[in-house]
Amino acid sequence: MLRKTLAGRHILLTGATGFVGKVWLAMVLERLPEIGKITLIVRPRSRRENARMRYEKVIDTSPVFRQLRKDHGANLGRFLGARLEVLDGDIEKPLLGIGTDAVFSLAGRVDAIIHCAGITDFQPDPLRALKVNVFGARHAAQLSRRLSVPLIHVSTCFVAGMVSGDVPEALVPGIAPNGQPFDVNAEIRALQQACKEGDAVEKVGTRIDIGSARAKALGWPNIYTYTKGLAEHIITQTKDVNWTIARPAIVECAHEYPFVGWNEGLNTAGPLAWLITTSFRRLPTAPDNVFDVIPVDEVAKGLTHITAAAIRNEAGGVYQLASSDVNPLTFGRCVELTGLGMRRWIRKGGGTPSERMWSQHLDPGPVAQHQQGLCSVDRLLDFTAGLRDGLGSVKSDKSLPAKVADSGVGAALDDWLASARSKVYDSEQQLKRIENMLELFKPFIHDHNYILQTGRVRALCEDSMPGFEWNVAYIDWRHYWVNVEFPGLQKWSIPVIRGEKIPSDSPSSPRFELEDVHLQERVASK
Amino acid sequence: MSARPAAFFRVEGPIISRSAKVAAAWLAANSQEISSRFVRLGAVALSAPLALGGDRTLATCAAWMGLRGMTEDRLVILGEDYYEAYLEDNLAAVGLDLLARAKREKQEIVLVSEHLECIIKPLADKVGAKHLVCNRMEYRNGRATGRLLDPVVGRLGGTWLKNFAAQHKLDLSKSTAYGAGDADVALLSAVAFPCAVQPDRSLRAAARDLDWPVVGA
Structure with missing residues (x-):
């Protein structure tokens, strides 16, 4: 059914440079080459590098496209040229910024729009998040209406907000997560207005505080879920749009596609795994709460099924791409597996000497927020602040007798104190970073226990084809976390936190280019 | 289908030199909480007097009892790590030669081990053993109860061996067994071709008395 539905179909995709978008695109091109056309809406990087050139670089150097490059070799430009079209666009502009000519040329050709683009930072500038997450969704809905095609909007399960228990695959328009009715347009205007007053005009931090407060007042834990939530309500309010919402949970390393462990950028588990690699060993989590993780390739498969159903006019409403209702992974288990993954990774040669020391002797463990004891971040910060002040108050000329101070011991002591103060300062900065990170993640790892329902998506994926089976119920979390997720995070995600460069593939020479292949030529070449 | 010849290998001794108690102690020393490591190590240490007292089965149960409360995840992952770190590169050459010979002679290989399955299964996979008879921990809600499953x-008895052979259609009258300690006497006595491999003093004496071949002395 999937192959039959998607053969020859034309799909328009936003967010093709992102983590989920790239994996979905590569998977469909590789496993469903019968697809008619995929139009990518990509923001040009500069006047010199239009969207097409930018995406050619992505195809040429991103590890996601390795298999396609290997399979098609010198013919990749032709293979992809027949199936891909890259348009300059900007989701912050009406009709996704593709221009009226492009809209006109797409009319009657496109079968569905997948809107995957968005900001995934938990606490971005709310004005920027409004532009990208909320207005981007509005513009995608407008284009969907103009082209009279279904819109598949990629959201997040955590628009459910600060709730615990079963989260259904449903959306009640105009009702916030706290159960109160609200007007989405009025809320957007109020947020914009608040960000135009006083300090907020100049200071991003103030705007973030304002956005966070408004989010929490409606029951969303942060600006990310708030703006994604507002986007869902905006879409439902756009008239004459055939909308479907796909909500992934926490998207993590690939189980098998494009290859084992692939990840990109900072996702939720990356910072948590990084925390565990630091000397901070007690993660404030509720051990029995569920950490709803889903590998990116399962998201791509689910999204393909949802798109096919939308094209068949059998979708609509909300689908949750999650694991907690059929194969839950608890935080307690996750923290222990992360420690075990760390041990294995280090045994195989990974890690720094200090990481080796910690991992060998101190395993991480979950701890309740109120039971952190001496190792709580607050206390450690107090301790480092006290130590810093103490070191700052010591002066060789005042602490040592004049003869000793002048004999060279004083200079040596000053050097040592400067070095010690610098180390304490670094530790303090790292602890502050950890404190901020824990505050951001607390709603998800400690305060709320989400059981995300996936009955609708499971029913949709029952009739599958090889390469698109929905395998979430069968994921062996022990194997996945230790052998897939942890090494994947170490290679592709944690270096980002450390400010290191993520490896990419070498660009080809001559430069890779998509060929202009017309449909007639493609049919003739079959 | 007629009964097939088998080669029974006691793992501890002929193939690996480390005792299963060492593995139990290592796992105990790597439990999640530091405080529990000492308690568990103490529990494993208590099994030593039982072994010296001659009750090998009770000593085995006592050693693994020290892992009670550890998660299945931890035992499985650390078990695999223990095999890779300490056993894989230290397999006895004489044991590997005998395994290769048994395979050449088309005998079904049966590994018998006091180690937990999570530690020794990679060895069974590596040598192509058809059967693995080893200790398996009982788990409840993902945590070890400390009890071993039957x-x-x-010290495996001859009755168990006969039942095992009947169940898997193995012909003991054409089978070989390799052991290294006095706990293996019953195993070796039940097959047609017993062989002591790098035996301890008591098995060496038994082998001399019963005229069993001794290799790797």
């Missing part, structure tokens, strides 16, 4: 591999 059969507990310590």
